[in-house]
Amino acid sequence: MNSQLSVLIGRRFLAACTSLAFVIVTVFAITNILPGDATDALLGQGATPEAITAMRHNLGLDQPVFVRFWVWLWGVLHGEFGHSLLNGLSVADVIGPRLHNSLLLAGASAAISVPVSLFLGITSAIWKDTVYDRVISIMTLGMVSVPEFVIATTAVYVFAVRLHLLPALADVGSVHSLRQFLAAFFMPVASLALVTLAQMVRMTRAAMVDTLSAPYIEMALLKGVGPARLILVHAIPNAIGPIINAVALSLSSLLGGVVVIEVVFTYPGIAGLMVDAVSSRDVPTVQACALVFCVTYLLLTTFADIVTILSLPRGRKA
Amino acid sequence: MIVMFGKLRSKHDRAVLLIAFWILLALLGPLCSSHDPGAIGMQPVFSGPSMAHLLGTDYLGRDTLARLLNGIRHTVLLCFASTLFSCSVGTFLGIAAVTSRVWVEAVTGRLADGFLSIPSLLFALLVIAVFGTSTGALIMTMGIIYTPGAYRTSRALAQRIARLDFVTVARARGESTPYIILQEILPNMAGPMIADVGLRFIYSVLLLSNLSFLGIGVQPPEVDLGSMVRENMLGMAYGSPAMIVPVIVIAVLTVGINLALDSSSGKR
Numbered sequence: 001m002n003s004q005l006s007v008l009i010g011r012r013f014l015a016a017c018t019s020l021a022f023v024i025v026t027v028f029a030i031t032n033i034l035p036g037d038a039t040d041a042l043l044g045q046g047a048t049p050e051a052i053t054a055m056r057h058n059l060g061l062d063q064p065v066f067v068r069f070w071v072w073l074w075g076v077l078h079g080e081f082g083h084s085l086l087n088g089l090s091v092a093d094v095i096g097p098r099l100h101n102s103l104l105l106a107g108a109s110a111a112i113s114v115p116v117s118l119f120l121g122i123t124s125a126i127w128k129d130t131v132y133d134r135v136i137s138i139m140t141l142g143m144v145s146v147p148e149f150v151i152a153t154t155a156v157y158v159f160a161v162r163l164h165l166l167p168a169l170a171d172v173g174s175v176h177s178l179r180q181f182l183a184a185f186f187m188p189v190a191s192l193a194l195v196t197l198a199q200m201v202r203m204t205r206a207a208m209v210d211t212l213s214a215p216y217i218e219m220a221l222l223k224g225v226g227p228a229r230l231i232l233v234h235a236i237p238n239a240i241g242p243i244i245n246a247v248a249l250s251l252s253s254l255l256g257g258v259v260v261i262e263v264v265f266t267y268p269g270i271a272g273l274m275v276d277a278v279s280s281r282d283v284p285t286v287q288a289c290a291l292v293f294c295v296t297y298l299l300l301t302t303f304a305d306i307v308t309i310l311s312l313p314r315g316r317k318a
Numbered sequence: 319m320i321v322m323f324g325k326l327r328s329k330h331d332r333a334v335l336l337i338a339f340w341i342l343l344a345l346l347g348p349l350c351s352s353h354d355p356g357a358i359g360m361q362p363v364f365s366g367p368s369m370a371h372l373l374g375t376d377y378l379g380r381d382t383l384a385r386l387l388n389g390i391r392h393t394v395l396l397c398f399a400s401t402l403f404s405c406s407v408g409t410f411l412g413i414a415a416v417t418s419r420v421w422v423e424a425v426t427g428r429l430a431d432g433f434l435s436i437p438s439l440l441f442a443l444l445v446i447a448v449f450g451t452s453t454g455a456l457i458m459t460m461g462i463i464y465t466p467g468a469y470r471t472s473r474a475l476a477q478r479i480a481r482l483d484f485v486t487v488a489r490a491r492g493e494s495t496p497y498i499i500l501q502e503i504l505p506n507m508a509g510p511m512i513a514d515v516g517l518r519f520i521y522s523v524l525l526l527s528n529l530s531f532l533g534i535g536v537q538p539p540e541v542d543l544g545s546m547v548r549e550n551m552l553g554m555a556y557g558s559p560a561m562i563v564p565v566i567v568i569a570v571l572t573v574g575i576n577l578a579l580d581s582s583s584g585k586r
């Protein structure tokens with residue numbers, strides 16, 4: 001690794017830290033901008049001024065904003081996200097098992113969608129402008145242009161309502177056999193995989209088309225290199241950087257998909273929890289979920305950029 | 319203005335016409351149905367199409383067509399308002415970043431980077447948790463979410479145009495900065511910015527539909543396409559048009575504009 005490369009990566013890492021700081025401040029600022037505060041929601045309209053003052057003192061709301069931010073940040077750094085306004089449970093305890101469920105859902109979907117979309121994207125770039133490519137382009141454009149819930153509800157309609165093959169809800173609690181496991185997870189995982197697939201195929205295809213139009217590919221073709229060797233030896237090694245970048249960026253669109261899929265299938269994950277918390281304006285829970293999501297997103301985009309930097313031709317020589 | 323219009327006609331005429339069609343439908347559509355979208359009648363729920371109710375009835379026995387036309391109105395107008403907000407603020411900031419002092423670009427650029435590091439649906443959830451789901455709050459939320467993207471597009475466009483010869487000539491002539499922005503830069507940005515407006519309009523339709531579907535977008539008694547799907551989910555078992563038709567309308571709206579934009583960018 002040469003020094004120029006480490007400077008680039010270091011700079012990207014710094015940018016990620018700045019973004020992280022921005023995210024943390026934004027999450028705190030938005031949720032503390034309100035004129036009224038949690039006491040109004042907790043005590044209701046009939047609260048006496050004395051009760052409100054006592055409550056504010058208990059919750060630490062009578063402190064200045066900077067002190068509250070510091071206390072909150074200190075807690076977050078130690079894995080303490082405060083207590084839910086709804087049921088008084090520790091937010092960290094509620095999130096823990098649900099985060100595990102969500103990661104399982106996202107991981108399983110990624111394991112399906114990444115290889116499938118790599119295959120579809122690369123092959124449709126190779127056979128550009130054929131019927132195969134057209135069909136895939138139109139289908140993926142259609143899937144990118146509809147909201148996530150359309151794909152999920154269509155899947156429910158076809159598999160659960162019409163064909164009676166699978167349950168429409170993910171009953172994760174009663175999983176005892178492989179059959180039950182498949183029945184509970186198949187629909188959410190498949191829908192989420194479909195949601196991310198379209199985006200990933202389009203980006204992979206674009207990256208591959210870009211590589212295939214480079215002069216050195218034409219040169220190799222003119223030298224008489226066979227089609228298999230052209231793709232495997234000349235094109236793919238050079239396209240790998242952009243393709244991994246495309247995959248990582250598409251995986252971040254998985255975050256949006258997770259929210260919708262978890263609600264459609266009443267899957268007990270962190271995104272469903274966040275939507276419920278938004279409806280009931282349970283601010284500490286919303287804060288914690290938002291932070292978890294934003295950090296994941298930041299990790300994915302930073303990873304994508306670092307892969308791009310590493311795949312720069314001038315970096316590979318050293 | 320005439321120059322701007324000429325540019326629209328040459329490149330993105332289909333996308334512009336499509337958006338105009340949807341806005342017209344949103345404004346006039348609800349007048350076309352004789353049924354009251356909120357009237358709960360004696361009709362059976364989730365009935366199929368008939369002469370009295372062309373698209374059947376929904377989960378409370380209300381006329382689906384009347385509700386659909388109202389839903390289109392909310393979805394299209396809310397999203398168009400937020401798109402206008404994000405694209406005009408974005409364009410303003412983008413041009414400001416190019417034409418004013420260096421620190422303006424540094425500050426706006428950093429802010430845009432920061433906002434873009436928060437996924438849009440997440441940001442919407444966060445803001446709605448605090449500000450609620452009033453129409454104004456929804457428009458502002460979506461408007462702010464898509465401003466950084468519009469800012470980046472317009473900044474890139476303005477940067478390219480500002481380097482061209484005719485801008486240098488105008489500067490050498492001694493024209494003022496406002497003149498250069500209004501007469502030289504803006505008219506030449508209009509075409510590509512229209513494509514950007516179309517894209518952001520689709521993004522907001524997708525976002526609003528998702529939010530309403532999750533129950534944290536447009537609230538009853540108002541209805542939009544996403545909340546219509548949500549409230550009629552039970553009708554799925556009967557294949558009710560009340561649940562299926564709004565899904566199809568969303569798809570036609572977004573896929574149509576996407577295809578129109580795609581074909582015009584391919585022709586360049």
